[in-house]
Amino acid sequence: MPAFLLLGFAIVSEVIATLALRASDGFSRPLPVVAVIVGYGLSFWLLALALKHIPVSLTYAIWSGVGTALIAVGGVLAFGETMNAMKLASLAVIVLGVAGLSVAGGAH
Incomplete structure (x- = not known):
């Protein structure tokens, strides 16, 4: 499986686990607790597999940055958390930072 696909699945697993942590x-x-444990375990395993092929700086930046953005959106959709212009701008800066790392030569 391609490394970036593994990383994508790691991100999705981490997002599900974090949202389940809130729901726990x-x-x-019990059900959200199981989702937390399985989700984080799967996420770290997939992250470790992705790290075999992608530099750690880029992998972690993508995993944490994209995960943070998706969790923020998930919090709004699943739990009615607020979103305002400052939060959106901050998320955009995170995404731009991840893109900048990628363009700067982090990927092989």
């Missing part, structure tokens, strides 16, 4: 209500709801 302090680890008091």
Whole structure:
């Protein structure tokens, strides 16, 4: 499987786990707790596989940056959290930073 696809699946797993962490209500709801444990475990495993082929600086920047942006959007959609212009601008800066790392030669 291509490394960037593994990384994409790692990001999705991490996002699901983080949203489940919020839904777990302090680890008091069993189904979300299982999703947290499985999601983070799967995410780190896929991240480790991606790191075999992608430099760590680029891999972690993409994983954390894209994950952060998706979690912010997921929080708005799933939990009714607020989104304003400053939050959107901040997320755009994160995405631009990840893109900048990629363009700067992080990928092989």
